[in-house]
Amino acid sequence: MERKQLQALFDEMTLEEKVGQTMQLTGNFFDQSDSAITGPMEELNVSREDLSRIGSILGGTGAADIRRIQTEYLKKNRLGIPLLFMADVIHGYRTIYPIPLGLASSWNPALVEQTAEVAAKESAAAGVHVTFSPMVDLVRDARWGRVMETTGEDPYLNEELARALVRGYQGTDLQMDDTRLAACVKHFAGYGAPNAGLDYNTVDLSEQVLREQYLSGYQAAIDEGAKMVMASFNTIKGIPATGNKWLLKEVLRKEMKFDGVLISDWAAINELIAHGLASNQKEAAIQALQAGVDIDMMSGAYLHYLEEIVEEDESMRKLLDEAVWRILQLKNDLGLFENPFRGADEEREQAELFSPQNRDIARKAVEESIVLLKNNQVLPLEENQKVVLIGSKKNSRDLLGSWSLNGQEAETQLLAEALQAELAPGQLKIVEEKTVFNGLYSYQAADLYQADVIVAALGEESFMSGEAASKSQITLPADQLLLLQELKKLGKPLVAVLFNGRPLDLSDVSLLADGIVEAWFPGTEGAQVVAQVLTGRVNPSGKLSMSFPRHVGQVPIYYNHHSTGRPFTRDKQDEKYLSRYLDVDNSPLYPFGFGLSYSSFSYSQPTVNQSTFTKEDEVVVRVAVTNTSERKGTEVVQLYVHDKIAQVVRPIKELKRFARITLEPNEVQEVTFRLQEDDFTYLHPDGTWSSDAGEFEIMVGSNSEETESVTIQLTNSN
Ligand code: BGC
Numbered sequence: 001m002e003r004k005q006l007q008a009l010f011d012e013m014t015l016e017e018k019v020g021q022t023m024q025l026t027g028n029f030f031d032q033s034d035s036a037i038t039g040p041m042e043e044l045n046v047s048r049e050d051l052s053r054i055g056s057i058l059g060g061t062g063a064a065d066i067r068r069i070q071t072e073y074l075k076k077n078r079l080g081i082p083l084l085f086m087a088d089v090i091h092g093y094r095t096i097y098p099i100p101l102g103l104a105s106s107w108n109p110a111l112v113e114q115t116a117e118v119a120a121k122e123s124a125a126a127g128v129h130v131t132f133s134p135m136v137d138l139v140r141d142a143r144w145g146r147v148m149e150t151t152g153e154d155p156y157l158n159e160e161l162a163r164a165l166v167r168g169y170q171g172t173d174l175q176m177d178d179t180r181l182a183a184c185v186k187h188f189a190g191y192g193a194p195n196a197g198l199d200y201n202t203v204d205l206s207e208q209v210l211r212e213q214y215l216s217g218y219q220a221a222i223d224e225g226a227k228m229v230m231a232s233f234n235t236i237k238g239i240p241a242t243g244n245k246w247l248l249k250e251v252l253r254k255e256m257k258f259d260g261v262l263i264s265d266w267a268a269i270n271e272l273i274a275h276g277l278a279s280n281q282k283e284a285a286i287q288a289l290q291a292g293v294d295i296d297m298m299s300g301a302y303l304h305y306l307e308e309i310v311e312e313d314e315s316m317r318k319l320l321d322e323a324v325w326r327i328l329q330l331k332n333d334l335g336l337f338e339n340p341f342r343g344a345d346e347e348r349e350q351a352e353l354f355s356p357q358n359r360d361i362a363r364k365a366v367e368e369s370i371v372l373l374k375n376n377q378v379l380p381l382e383e384n385q386k387v388v389l390i391g392s393k394k395n396s397r398d399l400l401g402s403w404s405l406n407g408q409e410a411e412t413q414l415l416a417e418a419l420q421a422e423l424a425p426g427q428l429k430i431v432e433e434k435t436v437f438n439g440l441y442s443y444q445a446a447d448l449y450q451a452d453v454i455v456a457a458l459g460e461e462s463f464m465s466g467e468a469a470s471k472s473q474i475t476l477p478a479d480q481l482l483l484l485q486e487l488k489k490l491g492k493p494l495v496a497v498l499f500n501g502r503p504l505d506l507s508d509v510s511l512l513a514d515g516i517v518e519a520w521f522p523g524t525e526g527a528q529v530v531a532q533v534l535t536g537r538v539n540p541s542g543k544l545s546m547s548f549p550r551h552v553g554q555v556p557i558y559y560n561h562h563s564t565g566r567p568f569t570r571d572k573q574d575e576k577y578l579s580r581y582l583d584v585d586n587s588p589l590y591p592f593g594f595g596l597s598y599s600s601f602s603y604s605q606p607t608v609n610q611s612t613f614t615k616e617d618e619v620v621v622r623v624a625v626t627n628t629s630e631r632k633g634t635e636v637v638q639l640y641v642h643d644k645i646a647q648v649v650r651p652i653k654e655l656k657r658f659a660r661i662t663l664e665p666n667e668v669q670e671v672t673f674r675l676q677e678d679d680f681t682y683l684h685p686d687g688t689w690s691s692d693a694g695e696f697e698i699m700v701g702s703n704s705e706e707t708e709s710v711t712i713q714l715t716n717s718n
Contacts, residue, residue: 001337006328010321012079015307018324020053021081023303024263024295027060030069044300052076054303055327056084056295058132061093061406063344066127070340082340084331089131089181090149090403091115093122094353095362095524096412098369099401099465099501100135102520104151105542105595106368107636107658109164115365116168118358120181125352126406127344129334130182130228134165136217137187137232139546140556143197145469148402148501148521150192152545153558153592155213156655159220166224174227175335178343182334185221187232187265189247190214194234197555199470203234208648210236212683213560219256227260227330231293233268240275242268243287253292261326263295264288270299281305289316294323354411359525366522366529368634371542372596373506376514378453378493380536380598381423385452389419390431391483393457393499401501401521402466413527415457415497422531433479436486453493455534456484456513462521465501474552475505484512497530503548506589518542536598541634541660543595543703547588554584559592559704560651593655593703599633599663602626605708606700612713615691619675619712623700627663634662639673640699640707646692647684653699653707673700680714 001009013021029040029051040046046054052073060066066085073083091097097115098105106112116133123131136158139147151161162185171180190210194201205214218229231241231248241247242264252258269288270281278284285301286309296302310317336342352358372379381387393399394416397409416430429447436445448454458480463469475481476498487494495515498504499522509516517540519530532538549557568580580586604624613619625637637660640653657673675698680691693716701707 001332006332009079009081010325010328013324015310017053017079018320019303019306020050021055021324021327022295022306022320023050023054023300024056024058024086024297025054026298027057027065027069030057030060030072044298045304046300050303054083056086058086058297059088060085061087061123061126061128063125063127063346063349066344067341074340081328082331082336084129084327084334084336085127086130086132086184087123087128088133088403088405089119089123089128090133090135091401092119092362092404092407092523093126093128094406094408095122095355095358096400096404096407097362097365097523098526099148099521100151101148101501101546102369102522103365104157104161104545105371105520106365107157107543107545108368108660109160111365111368112161113164113168114361116165117171118361120169120171121179122352122358124179124181124343125345125349127341128181129336129342130184131169132184132186132230133169134162134183134221135186136162136221137190137192138214138217139192140558141193141197142474142503142546142549142555143470143472143552144192144194145199145465145471145502146192146467147503147546148465153547154545154560154655155216157545157658158217162217162221163224166221166226170225170227174333178335178339182227182330183221184228184230184263185218185226186230188218188229188241188252189232190236191232191234197470199468200233203236205236208683215251215256222256222258227333228263229258229260230263230265231268233265233271235275240268240272240277242293243272243277243284243291245291248292259326261294261330262292264293264297264299266297267299269293269296269301282309285309286316289319289323292319294326354524362523362525363529366526367538369520369522369542370530370533370540371518371544372533372540373516373518373548373590373594374510374513375596378495378514379517379534381453381534383424385427386429386450387419387423387427388429388431388447388451388454389416389457390433390436390454390487391457392433392480393459393497394430398462399499399521399526400462400523402462402469404523407524412524415527415530418527418531419455419534421528422535422537433483436483448490448492451492453495454487454490455495455497456487457497457499458483459499460501462501472552474502474549476509481508484509488512495534497534503544503546505549505552507550510589539598539631539633540595541597541636543593543636544590545592547592548590550587550589551584554581554588557588560654562649563652587705591703591705593636593638594705595636595703597633597635599627599629599631601633601635601663601702602628603701603708606698606710608698608710608712612715614715615677619698621673621675621698621700621710622670623708624668624670625661625663626668627665630665632662632664634660635702636660637671638701638703638707640704641675641679642697642699643680643682643692644695644697646682648682650682653704655704
């Protein structure tokens with residue numbers, strides 16, 4: 001529709017109709033029978049007339065249902081303004097990919113983009129218009145269950161993956177391409193930093209840290225054209241995001257130049273009451289509208305009070321008009337006025353969901369997301385070895401992880417079956433855990449005694465991570481640790497394969513197991529690829545995007561922490577008055593960027609094209625990487641920068657570039673990175689982003705701890 005037509009439509013809308021557009025309800029409101037008003041309608045006090053005016057639906061999917069709901073709705077909606085359908089398509093729709101924290105371990109934006117494109121294709125055919133993804137909340141605390149939905153602890157990796165996800169979902173033309181979705185970046189802002197890792201808890205970030213570390217992921221998604229932003233539940237500077245004018249108007253709209261639709265999180269407008277900022281729904285609605293929230297997800301506050309609010313205060317009309325205009329524009333951008341059903345098509349849905357091509361991409365994603373954390377010459381398994389598979393995840397379909405709402409466990413492979421298929425007949429024995437607990441001396445234990453290697457498939461259940469799944473202990477469940485301890489007594493090589501949604505405290509596991517494979521929740525295709533990693537058909541290449549602590553007491557733990565006045569270094573083991581723990585090393589067990597391969601790589605000292613640079617110069621960094629093994633393998637080469645003297649305390653290192661390279665046996669490849677002034681800037685006390693003249697250390701290596709470095713000098717002038 002042309003802008004003029006859209007304007008004409010807008011001008012015809014009554015106040016009531018405008019208010020309706022700002023309300024979002026779940027799809028089940030449209031399942032009510034005609035006779036009684038019960039359940040969700042009653043709770044939110046929504047009438048049948050309201051239902052003919054509301055603007056959008058969340059969570060309803062399936063081409064047939066969506067076509068039915070839209071058809072019925074359009075019969076009743078006076079101006080024929082179609083409904084928008086939104087859903088949480090977080091790591092795949094029906095073909096489920098590894099959880100985002102796993103996908104991030106691929107350090108492969110192009111692959112991540114492909115997964116988003118496939119998720120869009122599947123869900124667009126099922127009638128979805130907008131996905132509540134990407135979630136780009138920076139995270140540092142593995143107690144928070146939602147770390148599984150994020151891409152980890154680093155701003156730069158976050159930015160690269162945020163851009164990739166938005167490109168994958170949205171493509172280049174939402175109006176013409178009905179296989180794509182509008183992307184909603186969330187949760188703005190800082191939701192990933194709740195105190196003590198407790199979901200929905202207070203967030204208290206300094207403005208420096210908020211701006212330097214936390215905002216850049218959202219900004220990247222916005223710059224890539226994300227159509228929607230979701231405000232977060234948490235406070236920023238003491239005010240919940242949903243009612244925070246400074247955050248949403250000054251920062252998001254003005255500074256970050258976001259002009260799309262802003263949606264609240266679930267019932268978050270009401271939560272302004274529980275936060276103690278509003279005494280009733282009406283006040284809450286005023287605060288949210290004043291802050292610039294366009295759509296009220298599931299609180300009812302806008303629906304019930306905006307008319308009254310506008311009638312009492314004329315200045316609020318303009319805010320409502322702006323919100324409604326943005327919503328209509330999004331509907332128009334999606335081509336809904338021309339085709340209210342858009343991609344919803346049962347035949348297409350049938351062909352697209354869980355198609356062989358989509359599953360191929362999922363397998364590729366699993367291949368690159370698995371992280372080999374430890375390998376004491378125990379993996380890959382050898383052809384003539386007798387292998388025992390044990391552990392609660394060996395025959396479990398609980399491999400999809402949280403937020404896989406349309407994934408089907410029935411379509412999910414089992415590790416036992418997958419490993420059986422990869423190994424020679426008779427090579428694999430499946431042993432039940434109870435055999436171990438019934439006493440290793442029972443006759444059922446014979447397979448264990450005869451094994452050459454034992455593989456224990458362990459981990460968390462899906463519900464243990466995700467929303468409202470904070471934990472104070474982040475070890476494996478106790479019975480699983482006990483199982484490992486018992487198995488260790490057999491004196492056999494022991495491999496732990498882990499399926500989980502957060503960095504775990506693996507200190508015990510790392511002492512007991514000779515090999516550790518971090519498989520995350522790998523999705524529908526996960527088991528087969530995990531089996532192939534075990535046999536060596538797939539050579540692991542994933543690298544952690546979040547540090548694994550030695551102990552939960554270390555969290556929040558992250559590689560890019562600030563320099564302190566009393567840094568603890570390895571040569572100061574005997575000094576007390578340093579920033580150190582008495583009972584545990586400061587370092588993580590497995591650092592950011594870490595991951596092993598069946599190949600081995602060595603790095604040359606990095607070199608630079610010159611040693612002194614002006615701010616206009618490009619810094620060209622070169623490093624030679626050698627595959628020192630007889631196996632073809634992939635390495636993620638990482639470049640970090642440290643500003644040695646600055647006006648604000650700097651992180652000890654910051655990721656600025658990375659490259660995934662594949663090397664034949666004994667091949668040497670030169671990797672070139674180019675840095676510009678932007679890579680050396682930070683937020684100065686006067687509020688400007690700029691770089692300082694002086695020394696910078698440039699570090700290149702295979703993870704955030706093992707790097708080689710070179711120092712350069714930045715000068716103000718030629
Ligand atoms: C979550 C969001 C999600 C929304 C809709 C909320 O509880 O915080 O991430 O998109 O529900 O399902």
